[in-house]
Each structure stands twice: as C-alpha cells, then as structure tokens.
Amino acid sequence: MTYTIIGGGAVGLVLASYLATQGSVTIVVKRQQQAQLLQQHGITCHSEWGQSIAHVHATTTIPNDPAQHIFICTKAYALQTITEQLAHIEAATITACQNGLAHLALLEHPSSCAAVVEFGAYKESDTIVHHTGVGRVVIGALSGGQVPFIASTQQLPIIYDESIQDVMWRKALLNCCINPLTAIMQVKNGELITNPSLWQIVMRMHAELEEALPKQMKNVPLKAVYELCEKTAQNRSSMHVDIAHGRQTEIEEIVGAVLAFTAHPLPTLRVLYDQIIAKR
Ligand SMILES: NC(=O)C1=CN([C@@H]2O[C@H](COP(=O)(O)OP(=O)(O)OC[C@H]3O[C@@H](n4cnc5c(N)ncnc54)[C@H](OP(=O)(O)O)[C@@H]3O)[C@@H](O)[C@H]2O)C=CC1
Ligand SMILES: CC(C)(CO)C(=O)C(=O)O
CATH class of the missing domain: 3.40.50.720 (NAD(P)-binding Rossmann-like Domain)
Known part of the structure; x- marks a missing residue:
C-alpha cells in the first residue's frame, strides 16, 4: 500500500x-x-x-x-x-x-x-x-x-x-456540547459535569439541539455527553487549547456548520459561538 x-x-x-x-x-x-x-x-x-x-x-x-x-x-x-x-x-x-x-x-x-x-x-x-x-x-x-x-x-x-456521515454528525454535536463552553470558561472537560451551573448550560444547549435536529441528535443522548466529559475529565478540549494558545479554532467548521444547517435559533450554542468569534 x-x-x-x-x-x-x-x-x-x-x-x-x-x-x-x-x-x-x-x-x-x-x-x-x-x-x-x-x-x-x-x-x-x-x-x-x-x-x-x-x-x-x-x-x-x-x-x-x-x-x-x-x-x-x-x-x-x-x-x-x-x-x-x-x-x-x-x-x-x-x-x-x-x-x-x-x-x-x-x-x-x-x-x-x-x-x-x-x-x-x-x-x-x-x-x-x-x-x-x-x-x-x-x-x-x-x-x-x-x-x-x-x-x-x-x-x-x-x-x-x-454511515460515516452519521458518525461525523455525532462527533460534531458532542464537540458542540463540550468544546465552546470549555474554551470560554477555560476549564477541563470534567468540570462541565462537576460544576452544576455549567451542567445546566450543557443541558439547555443539548435540549435546544434535540428540538432543532431530532434526527441527528438520536445518536447523542445527554448521557453520551456526560460520559464523554467523564471519560475525558482531565483533558482540555481542542478548542480550549487553541484559545489558550491564541490559535485559530475550528469553531466555523464545527459549531458554524451546525448553526448553518438548521433554521432553529439554537440560542445557547449561538451565544457561545459569538463569544469564541469575538476572541479572534
Ligand atoms: N489532536 C487530536 O487529539 C485530535 C485531532 N482531531 C482533529 O484532527 C485534525 C488535525 O488535528 P491536529 O493534528 O491536532 O492538528 P495540528 O494543528 O497538530 O496539525 C495540523 C497540521 O497541518 C499542517 N498544515 C496546515 N496547512 C497545511 C498545508 N497546506 N500543507 C501541509 N500541511 C499543512 C500544519 O502545519 P504547521 O504546523 O507547519 O502550520 C500542522 O502541522 C483536526 O480537525 C482536529 O480537530 C480529532 C481527534 C483528536
Ligand atoms: C475530547 C473531545 C471529544 C471534546 O469534545 C474532542 O473531540 C475535542 O476536544 O475536540
């Protein structure tokens, strides 16, 4: 090969x-x-x-x-x-x-x-x-x-x-629930589940995504977000690391692509998107 x-x-x-x-x-x-x-x-x-x-x-x-x-x-x-x-x-x-x-x-x-x-x-x-x-x-x-x-x-x-497109969607939606919030807050992934206020934001964002994208979100129950935060508790998300080093992030390709796909407003995710863009 x-x-x-x-x-x-x-x-x-x-x-x-x-x-x-x-x-x-x-x-x-x-x-x-x-x-x-x-x-x-x-x-x-x-x-x-x-x-x-x-x-x-x-x-x-x-x-x-x-x-x-x-x-x-x-x-x-x-x-x-x-x-x-x-x-x-x-x-x-x-x-x-x-x-x-x-x-x-x-x-x-x-x-x-x-x-x-x-x-x-x-x-x-x-x-x-x-x-x-x-x-x-x-x-x-x-x-x-x-x-x-x-x-x-x-x-x-x-x-x-x-069904690779379903796999890509699943990863992108998990990234939406974890990456921008950890990047804005500069916290490790595990803090999203140990800090009740941050978990409230994740739950709200997840509920909005379920309403906007029911088909794609079938593969992304809240439990999956929780378990990924638990599994990667000690890690910093890629967006968190990029922001911390002043590097360009993949916000457009991950969150921007999801926001552009639906006419639903997704207010919680959009605010996080705007905040990451504002850091440029
Ligand atoms: N790292 C990880 O753990 C994971 C990463 N991913 C995904 O994988 C992808 C790659 O991530 P990662 O490897 O971490 O990113 P890196 O930033 O470490 O690597 C990207 C590389 O691409 C190079 N590059 C940019 N433009 C060109 C070009 N025109 N020709 C040749 N090389 C180029 C950069 O070169 P230079 O350094 O010279 O600018 C850099 O070495 C991302 O989408 C990421 O989200 C997914 C899962 C896990
Ligand atoms: C660890 C994980 C799953 C967090 O969303 C990730 O893929 C990233 O940091 O980009």
Whole structure:
C-alpha cells in the first residue's frame, strides 16, 4: 500500500507512524525545515506501548500517484487550500480526517472518504508525537466509492462504517456540547459535569439541539455527553487549547456548520459561538 499523509501535526504524525508498519508512507508538510527533520530523524511516537521510530519519506509537495491513498490531517480551516492543491492530483482515495462537518461540502473526488479520529494525540516537536488515549479511527466513503485499506491493530483500531456521515454528525454535536463552553470558561472537560451551573448550560444547549435536529441528535443522548466529559475529565478540549494558545479554532467548521444547517435559533450554542468569534 502507498499512503500519503498531508499535515505533519499531531494526527498526521501518529497516523504516519502506524501506517509506516503497513506500507510505504510519504508525509507532506508545509515547512521545508520540518520535511528535512522528518527525513533525517523519522517520527518518534510515544504511546502506552512504548516508543517507536518510523522512517517515512517527507516532502512539501503532494505526489501524483493513482495508487496512493491520501489522508488529509490538517485542521479543518486549512481544507479549502488543500482541496485546491488536490484538484489535479491522482489518487485511489482521499480521506479527510478533520473534526466538524465542513469537509462534507469540500471533497468532490469520486473516491472521497471521511475519517472520524477518536484517539488523542499531541505534537511535542516537528518529529516527536504522543499518542495519548487509544481510540478508533472510523472510516467511510462519502460518495459510495472505495475506501483505503488499513489493517486494524490493538494500538490503532480501524472501523469501516457505511454511515460515516452519521458518525461525523455525532462527533460534531458532542464537540458542540463540550468544546465552546470549555474554551470560554477555560476549564477541563470534567468540570462541565462537576460544576452544576455549567451542567445546566450543557443541558439547555443539548435540549435546544434535540428540538432543532431530532434526527441527528438520536445518536447523542445527554448521557453520551456526560460520559464523554467523564471519560475525558482531565483533558482540555481542542478548542480550549487553541484559545489558550491564541490559535485559530475550528469553531466555523464545527459549531458554524451546525448553526448553518438548521433554521432553529439554537440560542445557547449561538451565544457561545459569538463569544469564541469575538476572541479572534
Ligand atoms: N489532536 C487530536 O487529539 C485530535 C485531532 N482531531 C482533529 O484532527 C485534525 C488535525 O488535528 P491536529 O493534528 O491536532 O492538528 P495540528 O494543528 O497538530 O496539525 C495540523 C497540521 O497541518 C499542517 N498544515 C496546515 N496547512 C497545511 C498545508 N497546506 N500543507 C501541509 N500541511 C499543512 C500544519 O502545519 P504547521 O504546523 O507547519 O502550520 C500542522 O502541522 C483536526 O480537525 C482536529 O480537530 C480529532 C481527534 C483528536
Ligand atoms: C475530547 C473531545 C471529544 C471534546 O469534545 C474532542 O473531540 C475535542 O476536544 O475536540
């Protein structure tokens, strides 16, 4: 198998280091300096199984190869630029690994797929990554075409799901209930369930989402929000971390996409959305 990973961030480095055990991997990064470091040192991945070093080919140019399986591992707001770059690239499949819903509209390749990443990762440096919290990668075709093959392992369980859009919606709605509030309050996920005032806000937001999006919210009972906060109690949400570091957030692609999908006002979620936008 020939795999191309676009984006040398947390998810891209973890995925590239596992895929290197299954085939030939090219990682496409934005900065020449990162490409050079990756060529020289490979990717060091720390996980509960120990430390591994994966040797990959690193470049700043997307290869053109009809046999390659491309995984886009940038943040959702970089997707527009990447899809423009991909317009003239041949590939067997192109899989977008972003949170949120924006890529539903962007990927027009007949073999476009989406992956919902349920593991956790953070990047220590351009060549060192930590695979924190084992979790699945759920992959499915967006337009009924083929999907990339990845062998499922204990470290990286891979699930194929024909209803990938439902999986994406579920994750986006869970992110809506957790990410903006934790980012505004600068609290860890667990505080949403231990602080009664914050849980009241989550309950109100969840009830409004159920009224606006009954079909999509069938997969997202309040219990699921509670359990995710409990499971990730000690974690800071990705939006919380982005705001804390003064970085761009994925508010548009996660919350903005949900707000734009329905004519219902969703007042609680909208206020949080406006507050995150105001921080720009
Ligand atoms: N990290 C996590 O635990 C999880 C993340 N996700 C989702 O996965 C996606 C990726 O997240 P994550 O890996 O954490 O993000 P990061 O910010 O760590 O990585 C994004 C990478 O994309 C690179 N990039 C941006 N534009 C380009 C480009 N034009 N060409 C090549 N590379 C580019 C950035 O390069 P540079 O650094 O040089 O700017 C950066 O290295 C997000 O949608 C996130 O929500 C989902 C589940 C868990
Ligand atoms: C941990 C979780 C599920 C919180 O919504 C997440 O995906 C994130 O932080 O982006």
